[in-house]
Amino acid sequence: MRYLPHTSKIRHEMFREIGINNIDQLFVDIPKGSLLKDNIKISNHKSEIEVESILKDISNKNLSVSSASNFIGAGAYYHHIPAAVDHIIQRSEFLTSYTPYQPEISQGTLQYLFEFQTQICLLTGMEVSNASMYDGASACAEAVLMAQRINKRKKVVYSGLLHPHYIETSKTYTKYSGAESIFLPLNINSESERFNDFIDEDTCCVIVQNPDFLGNINNLNDLSQQCEKYGVLLIVVVTEILSLGVLNSPGSMGADIVVGEGQSIGNPLSFGGPYLGFFSTRKKFVRQMPGRIVGQTIDVNGNRGFVLTLSTREQHIRRDKATSNICTNSGLCSLAFTIHMSLLGEEGLKKISKLNHIKAVNLSRKIKDIKGVSLINKNFFNEFTVSLSKPAVSVVDKLVSKNILAGVPLARFYSDRDDLKNYLIIAVTEMINDDQMEAFIDALRGELQ
Numbered sequence: 001m002r003y004l005p006h007t008s009k010i011r012h013e014m015f016r017e018i019g020i021n022n023i024d025q026l027f028v029d030i031p032k033g034s035l036l037k038d039n040i041k042i043s044n045h046k047s048e049i050e051v052e053s054i055l056k057d058i059s060n061k062n063l064s065v066s067s068a069s070n071f072i073g074a075g076a077y078y079h080h081i082p083a084a085v086d087h088i089i090q091r092s093e094f095l096t097s098y099t100p101y102q103p104e105i106s107q108g109t110l111q112y113l114f115e116f117q118t119q120i121c122l123l124t125g126m127e128v129s130n131a132s133m134y135d136g137a138s139a140c141a142e143a144v145l146m147a148q149r150i151n152k153r154k155k156v157v158y159s160g161l162l163h164p165h166y167i168e169t170s171k172t173y174t175k176y177s178g179a180e181s182i183f184l185p186l187n188i189n190s191e192s193e194r195f196n197d198f199i200d201e202d203t204c205c206v207i208v209q210n211p212d213f214l215g216n217i218n219n220l221n222d223l224s225q226q227c228e229k230y231g232v233l234l235i236v237v238v239t240e241i242l243s244l245g246v247l248n249s250p251g252s253m254g255a256d257i258v259v260g261e262g263q264s265i266g267n268p269l270s271f272g273g274p275y276l277g278f279f280s281t282r283k284k285f286v287r288q289m290p291g292r293i294v295g296q297t298i299d300v301n302g303n304r305g306f307v308l309t310l311s312t313r314e315q316h317i318r319r320d321k322a323t324s325n326i327c328t329n330s331g332l333c334s335l336a337f338t339i340h341m342s343l344l345g346e347e348g349l350k351k352i353s354k355l356n357h358i359k360a361v362n363l364s365r366k367i368k369d370i371k372g373v374s375l376i377n378k379n380f381f382n383e384f385t386v387s388l389s390k391p392a393v394s395v396v397d398k399l400v401s402k403n404i405l406a407g408v409p410l411a412r413f414y415s416d417r418d419d420l421k422n423y424l425i426i427a428v429t430e431m432i433n434d435d436q437m438e439a440f441i442d443a444l445r446g447e448l449q
Contacts, residue, residue: 011023040054040058041054042054063400063403063405065078065269065405067403068403068404068405069403069404069405069432069436069439069440070405070429070431070432071404071405071406071407071426071427071428071432071440072405072407072408072427073215073240073382073383073407073408073425073426073427074163074213074239074383074408074413074425074427075136075163075165075239075261076261076263076269076272076275077240077242077263077264077269077382077427077429078269078427078429078431079242079264079265079429079430079431080430080431081266081267081268081336081340082340082343084339084343085266085336085339085340085343086336088339089332089335089336089339093108094108094109094112094332094335103294103306103307103308104305104307107305107306109331110294110306110307110308111306112334112335112338113131113132113294113306113329113331113334114294114295114296114306115338115342116129116131116132116334116335116337116338117129117130117131117293117294119337119338119341120262120278120280121280123241123244123249124238124244124249124250124251124255124258124278124280125248125249125250125251125252125255125258126249126250126251126255126258126280126281126282127251127280127281127282127283128280128281128282128283128286128289128293129278129279129280129281129293130279130280130289130290130291130292130293130329131291131292131293131294131329131334132262132276132277132278132279132291132329132330132331132333132334133259133276133277133278133279133290133291133329133330134274134275134276134277134330135261135263135273135274135275135276135277135330136163136166136237136238136239136259136260136261136262136263136275136277136278137163137165137166137168137169137170137261137277138169138173138277139259139260139261139277139278139279140162140166140169140170140207140235140237140259140260141166141169141170141172141173141174142173142259142279142290142291142324143205143207143235143257143259143279144156144170144173144174144177144179144204144205144207144235145173145174145177145290145324146257146281146285146288146289146290146323147204147205147233147235147256147257148174148177148178148179148204148205149288149323150233150285150288151204151205151231151232151233153202153203153204153205154178154179154180154202154204155179155180155182155198155202155203155204156174156179156180156181156182156203156204156205156207157182157184157195157198157199157203157205157206157207158170158181158182158183158184158207159184159193159195159206159207159208159209159212160183160184160185160186160187160193161186161193161208161209161212161213161214161216162207162208162209162212162213162237163209163213163237163239164213164413164414165413166209166237166239167183170207179204182198184198186213186414186417186420188214188376188385188387188420188423191378195223195226196226199226199227199229199230199232200230201230201231203230203232204232204233205232205233205234205235205256205257206223206227206232206233206234206235207235207237208220208223208234208235208236208237209236209237209238209239210236210237210238210247210250211238211239211240211243211247211380211381211383213239213425214376214377214384214385214425215377215380215381215383215384215385215425216377216378216379216380217243217247217379217380217381219253220234220236220250220253220254220255221253221254223254224253224254224255225254227254227256228254233256233257234254234255234256234257235255235256235257235258235259236250236253236255236257236258236259237259237260238250238258238259238260238261239260239261240261240264240381240382240383241260241261241262241264241265241278242264242265242349242352242353242356242381242382243353243381243382244353245349245350245352245353245354246350246353246354246357246381247381251280256281256282256285257279257280257281257285258278258279258280258281259277259278259279259280260277260278261275261276261277261278262275262276262277262278262333262334262337263275263276263333265337265340265341265344266333266336266337266338266339266340266341267333267336267337274330274332274333275330275333276329276330276333276334276337277330279291286310287310287323288323289310289323290323290324291311291324291329292308292310292311292329293308293309293310293311294306294307294308294309295307295308295309295310352430353381355430356381356382356428356429356430357381357382359382359428359429359430359432359437360380360381360382360383360384360427360428362437363426363428363432363437363440363441364377364380364384366437366441367386367426367441367444368386370441370444370445370448371389371445371448371449372388372389372390372448372449373386373387373388373389373444373448374386374387376423382427382428382429383425383426383427383428384425384426385410385423385424385425385426386423386424386426387422387423387424388422388423388424388448389422389448390422390447390448391409391411391421391422392407392409392410392411392421392422392423392424393409393411393412393421395424395444395447395448396409396424398447399440399443399444399447402439402443404436404439404440404443406424406426406440406443406444407424407425407426407427408424408425409421409423409424409425410423410424410425411423
């Protein structure tokens, strides 16, 4: 079959239909500095070998995380992935499997999804989990919609310490849901947020993150009791799922819905995706969960088997009965997660989680001794925030030239707040060794003095 691109006439008909004049107007929301200004310089009549060479030269401009000291976190983390994970997910039994539209004949796919759900329940301390979501941000947004379905209330309260991307995604999802959203401000110096001022009989849900966006670890028991008093659902977001290897689970602190990002286990950074969101809740809310749920059963011969227990999405049931329009779960990513978790086991997860925390503590102790650096956190897992004597963006840009990815400046998320320009979020994982830490300390000290 020949490839038949759209004609100029067809394109202009589409432009008129969506109200634009040219194709450039489709890209107005992309920052100008991120748009390619120069021609890629791939002329006609290039051979495949020549095109491959040109594209390889372009890709070499990227700074590889494996060749740099990576202290970037803020929702996506650089962790070690055993070689066995990639080997197993490429087995033909997994690689050729597809969405189980006829689930009973997809026993292998259903089994690993069942195992994934079990692992998520054990990690989050919840009773049920679905078979995964697209990513943590969309899982958070779906949790808000689910809360609205459960208690039929409109007021939604967002913590100021929730990841900004999760907030923005939730705004998009709930734009037409009737939600009356309250966004608490990001307050660096406040030890606790004043949720009690907004929790009453009209409140639908409260969304918090733990560890929060700045890396702080929070005790949610008092907040969950206040929510329970008024019938408010508590949604807890976890962007660094590895933290659940050592921290109290959200379920043990009274969470009603626990969502987040599972990228840290089994999945590489990959320039931002694909990742996998997880979604867990209490059993009594199971029929309001989005996506699909795999269950375990016994066949007529008494053999263990797996079935698609719930699939409340538009592709399987009438649209007006669907709890979500999510098209699928992140199958391959959740498989990688499940394999990595199985390889680690309970003790392995605790060990690597403790290692992350110890390394982060070691770096924080050294970094706060640098003149011009102040540590913001009183407690944290593997990520903390510092205040610098210079704008964090300029410091990060300077350290890139030394093969050090120094962290994430808050200014990248809050460009409208001048008071946050000097703050930097730093993550430390098991991939950072002592020499890299020392190099980072020396480079930061030299930049600030």
